[in-house]
Amino acid sequence: MDHANTPPCALTIAGSDSGGGAGIQADLKTFAAHGVHGLSAIAALTAQHTRGVTAVHVPPVAFLRAQIDACFEDFDIGAVKLGMLASAEVIHSVADALEAHRPPHVVVDPVMVATSGARLLEADALDALRTRLLPLATVLTPNTPEAELLLGHAIADGAAADEAILALRALGAGAVLLKGGHLHEGDTVTDRYADDATTTRWRQPRMDVDGHGTGCTLASAIAASLCLGRTPVDACAAAIGYVHDALARGYAPGRGDVLVLDHF
Numbered sequence: 022m023d024h025a026n027t028p029p030c031a032l033t034i035a036g037s038d039s040g041g042g043a044g045i046q047a048d049l050k051t052f053a054a055h056g057v058h059g060l061s062a063i064a065a066l067t068a069q070h071t072r073g074v075t076a077v078h079v080p081p082v083a084f085l086r087a088q089i090d091a092c093f094e095d096f097d098i099g100a101v102k103l104g105m106l107a108s109a110e111v112i113h114s115v116a117d118a119l120e121a122h123r124p125p126h127v128v129v130d131p132v133m134v135a136t137s138g139a140r141l142l143e144a145d146a147l148d149a150l151r152t153r154l155l156p157l158a159t160v161l162t163p164n165t166p167e168a169e170l171l172l173g174h175a176i177a178d179g180a181a182a183d184e185a186i187l188a189l190r191a192l193g194a195g196a197v198l199l200k201g202g203h204l205h206e207g208d209t210v211t212d213r214y215a216d217d218a219t220t221t222r223w224r225q226p227r228m229d230v231d232g233h234g235t236g237c238t239l240a241s242a243i244a245a246s247l248c249l250g251r252t253p254v255d256a257c258a259a260a261i262g263y264v265h266d267a268l269a270r271g272y273a274p275g276r277g278d279v280l281v282l283d284h285f
């Protein structure tokens with residue numbers, strides 16, 4: 022077998038979106054668009070369309086662990102992306118697996134609540150996320166509401182966001198990308214980045230659309246770029262550009278008033 026032109030492999034451990042806009046489905050499309058072979062371990066299944074989540078099923082953690090172990094036993098995994106993990110039990114199981122397999126990079130999207138309002142992480146799982154997963158993260162990608170829950174206080178404006186990103190880093194992640202979409206800073210959106218060497222921000226005009234799956238796509242684009250050898254700060258810059266362009270070309274596949282990203 023000739024392995025010479027094999028692309029790098031990235032693994033997503035996340036939830037399935039039956040509507041194909043977010044979760045595992047968005048992650049695999051993003052990996053493919055970056056020329057990275059996508060692997061998946063499904064931590065939760067959602068019955069979902071463009072108007073909301075109608076049901077959630079969480080498979081037994083032993084089965085999730087079997088999926089993760091199967092991937093690590095056979096593939097050289099350059100980066101892992103974590104998305105919807107549903108419960109503290111799932112988070113502990115994923116943390117155990119990552120500690121056993123030690124992938125070079127882990128991107129943690131701390132998925133808690135969908136844009137539609139559906140809860141995607143049980144309330145008592147926050148502590149497990151903070152203590153078990155953040156120390157394993159190469160890059161942590163919270164939006165403002167997720168950052169507020171992780172820190173336990175409100176982030177009211179840009180100055181508070183500048184302080185929040187430092188406090189988030191202190192929770193153990195190597196780098197933090199704090200997404201500014203939920204913060205009202207005029208007609209622009211500012212994403213803030215910090216690691217131990219670099220603090221930077223990217224500002225762009227606010228797009229007046231309701232996007233679905235943007236967070237999943239951003240985190241998996243970062244994971245794909247890390248697989249391809251980019252540094253965390255370069256991976257974040259490239260991922261922000263990828264999401265922006267895919268949203269600008271976005272389309273509405275269902276009856277809901279949301280756009281999914283165009284990965285084609």
Ligand code: PLP
Binds near residue numbers: 069
């Ligand atoms: N469904 C699943 C399985 C997800 O992982 C996520 C977000 O990460 C969502 C839905 C929410 O997507 P959005 O908030 O972009 O609508």
